[in-house]
Amino acid sequence: MADENQPQAPKKGLGAVLEEAKEGARALKEKVQEEAAALKEPEKTQLFRSIFRVKHDDQPRNRSLSVLTNVFFHLHPAKINRDAVRYNYTWGMGGITFFLFLVLSFTGILLMFYYHPTKAQAFRDILYLEHDVPFGKLLRNMHRWGAHLMIITVWLHMFRVFLTGSYKRPREFNWCVGVLLLVLTLLLSFTGYLLPDDQLGFWAVTVGTNMARATPLLGHEGPLGAELGMTPFNDVRFALLGGSIVDSNALLRSYIWHCIAIPLVAFIFMVVHFWRVRKDGGISGPAPVMLETEMKDPRKGPRPVIMTPSGTPPRP
Amino acid sequence: MDWHQLWQIISTPDNVPIVAILFLIPFYTWYGLRQALANDRLIAELEADPQKAKTHHRKTQPWKPGWEKEVHVWPYLMRMEFLVALIVTVILMVWSITLNAPLEEPANPNLTMNPAKAPWYFLGLQEMLVYFDPWIAGVVMPTLIIIGLMAIPYVDANPLGNGYYTFKQRRIAILSFGFGFIVLWISMIIIGTFIRGPGWMWFWPGQTWDHNRLVFEVNRDLHEALGLPITSMWAKSIFGGLVVGLFYLGAGYAVHKLMTINEFTRRILRRMSLVQYVTIQFFFITMLSLPAKMVLRLVFRIKYVWVTPWFNV
Numbered sequence: 001m002a003d004e005n006q007p008q009a010p011k012k013g014l015g016a017v018l019e020e021a022k023e024g025a026r027a028l029k030e031k032v033q034e035e036a037a038a039l040k041e042p043e044k045t046q047l048f049r050s051i052f053r054v055k056h057d058d059q060p061r062n063r064s065l066s067v068l069t070n071v072f073f074h075l076h077p078a079k080i081n082r083d084a085v086r087y088n089y090t091w092g093m094g095g096i097t098f099f100l101f102l103v104l105s106f107t108g109i110l111l112m113f114y115y116h117p118t119k120a121q122a123f124r125d126i127l128y129l130e131h132d133v134p135f136g137k138l139l140r141n142m143h144r145w146g147a148h149l150m151i152i153t154v155w156l157h158m159f160r161v162f163l164t165g166s167y168k169r170p171r172e173f174n175w176c177v178g179v180l181l182l183v184l185t186l187l188l189s190f191t192g193y194l195l196p197d198d199q200l201g202f203w204a205v206t207v208g209t210n211m212a213r214a215t216p217l218l219g220h221e222g223p224l225g226a227e228l229g230m231t232p233f234n235d236v237r238f239a240l241l242g243g244s245i246v247d248s249n250a251l252l253r254s255y256i257w258h259c260i261a262i263p264l265v266a267f268i269f270m271v272v273h274f275w276r277v278r279k280d281g282g283i284s285g286p287a288p289v290m291l292e293t294e295m296k297d298p299r300k301g302p303r304p305v306i307m308t309p310s311g312t313p314p315r316p
Numbered sequence: 317m318d319w320h321q322l323w324q325i326i327s328t329p330d331n332v333p334i335v336a337i338l339f340l341i342p343f344y345t346w347y348g349l350r351q352a353l354a355n356d357r358l359i360a361e362l363e364a365d366p367q368k369a370k371t372h373h374r375k376t377q378p379w380k381p382g383w384e385k386e387v388h389v390w391p392y393l394m395r396m397e398f399l400v401a402l403i404v405t406v407i408l409m410v411w412s413i414t415l416n417a418p419l420e421e422p423a424n425p426n427l428t429m430n431p432a433k434a435p436w437y438f439l440g441l442q443e444m445l446v447y448f449d450p451w452i453a454g455v456v457m458p459t460l461i462i463i464g465l466m467a468i469p470y471v472d473a474n475p476l477g478n479g480y481y482t483f484k485q486r487r488i489a490i491l492s493f494g495f496g497f498i499v500l501w502i503s504m505i506i507i508g509t510f511i512r513g514p515g516w517m518w519f520w521p522g523q524t525w526d527h528n529r530l531v532f533e534v535n536r537d538l539h540e541a542l543g544l545p546i547t548s549m550w551a552k553s554i555f556g557g558l559v560v561g562l563f564y565l566g567a568g569y570a571v572h573k574l575m576t577i578n579e580f581t582r583r584i585l586r587r588m589s590l591v592q593y594v595t596i597q598f599f600f601i602t603m604l605s606l607p608a609k610m611v612l613r614l615v616f617r618i619k620y621v622w623v624t625p626w627f628n629v
Contacts, residue, residue, distance in 0.1 A: 063390045063391075064388065064390075066390050067389050067394075073389075073390070073394070076389045076393060077389060078388065078389060079386040079388055079389060080386060080389050080392070081385070082383070082384065082385060082386060084393075085392050085393050085396060086377070087396070088347070089351075091344065091347070092396075092400045095397055095400060099400075099404055100404070100408075103405070103408065123422045123423070140417050141412035141413075141415065141416060141417045142409070143417075144417035145332075145408060145411045145412055145417070148330075148333040149333070149404075149408065151333070151437050152336065152337060152340060155497075156340065159345075159348070160344070160348065162468075162489075162490075163349075163352065164348075164479060164481055165478045165479065165480070165482075165486060165489075166478070166479060167468060167469040167472075168469060168472065168477075168478040169475075169478070171469070172469035172470060175468065175469045176466045176469070179462060179465045179466045180466075182465075186437055186438070189435065193435050196419055197422065197423050198423055199420035199421050199422070199423055199429055200418055200419075200420045201423070202424070202425070203428070203429040203432040203433075204432070204433065204434050204435050206432065207432050207433070207434050207442065208438060211445075211453070211455065212455070213450070214449065214451035214454055214455060215451065216451050219455075221450070221451075222450075222451045222455070223451055223627040224626065246423075246425070284478065284479040285479030285480050286377060286479065286480050287479030287480050288374035288480075289355055289358060289359050289374045289375070289480050289482065290475075290477075290485075291359060291362060291363055292476065292580065295476060295583075298587050
């Protein structure tokens, strides 16, 4: 009833309605075209800019920023010694080692989905992986060979660092962290050896842990061990195996060391290692050669403790 | 020549890394030393010509005035890293597709493997068990290796050769690391892999692994081998202690000779603190005790040098 009191809008003709619809369609088309054109430059979209905060055009500033504003890349400096980029100085061994650690973490996590660290199931799980799980064999092979390769690359990395004298001041401490990482790598591989629960792993671990019997003071067969009250049931080997023989407890312990404890510790040391590479002035070289005649005699007396900014190693 | 036996050892899946090492270690040793020698030539050139030393960029890598000394990490380093990651992935994939990881029968404590070998990277330690008692070979030596490695930066008083390959400026350092790493560690792994057979007996490459082989080795202690009329425990302990002490003195003298072999090393020695000197001596002598004991054991069939009621060396 209220409607009837309202003044009636003039009735539109069919043409006018069509005209209006055309107008709307044109506006829509323009909008679509506009947005489609914008898609040709995806780097200008809000989505893209929220992820990558820097333009990726070829400018020195943006090249630097693309490294510095990315959490994964910012382990790197923005710029680097032009000769350090060549393969021949570093052999890439440290980087390959880290990459292999990532590969091993990835394949290892996938393997964990199929593996129970129990005497009843461990060996069957490996058979299952080898014969039934899609790509299970490939997964296990990659994990095994990756681990072996990682040990080789760690050794070669250490060899290179020694040959280039990169452990010298100011990188002494980072060398020590590296040695600990080497030990952790070996332990990671060794603890993984037992997990298939086959003869190979069983006897390798038996041989390996038998040496712990002979630990001086702490092993029951070691010098002064018996005198300190060590028996096969309370010595350091017992602590490692969770028993006096390699059995289900040893399997569980090496599983936990292998999958959780050592990777965690190794990860922390790696963080320190990489951080210190940067803080100690980046990759050590290739540095200009020093001549024997330029070797200064060391200062006498205690050295003042001076913090030097990163990138400027103090003169020897 | 038993080629089949040799092939069996080489083609054991877990020995593949060692076969790889046989090629990789010599290759990278050559690769590093080649650059070291190139730098040494440059150093000699610059030392002969002080004027050139002032203006030269002091690297073997090419350089022209006007070139930037640093390049952007993006893309110059990142593309290398990406490429290397790609190549490693491909190598690992191909390796994993063509070769299967070993899997033996289920673990069986009642069926001893013969030979029962540690993983290949610990074979050096297992081989050491032949020469030393387990508490030395399995516990003390590994600990000393780790501590010794960590001590290197703090006892190396030579400031030269920091950040570039060189041999001339670091002869002793490089030779002793090469001795420890390649001659002792790597070659002991190779012995452990290719030479040691059932019963941890010595089989030359290509010799058939005879599981029934008996070797009547008469291993004697040093005082027996020398025919000394020593019987009491105290006399043995004192005699052994004397011999080991003499070894330390002799080896220490040799190491000192090495450290004072020319004017340059004497100059480095003068830079050293007493603690650094003693540490170097200790680790060098301990390292030398391994080959010394190897010769005594393999050539002269000596079991122990020092026999005491508590421990034997």
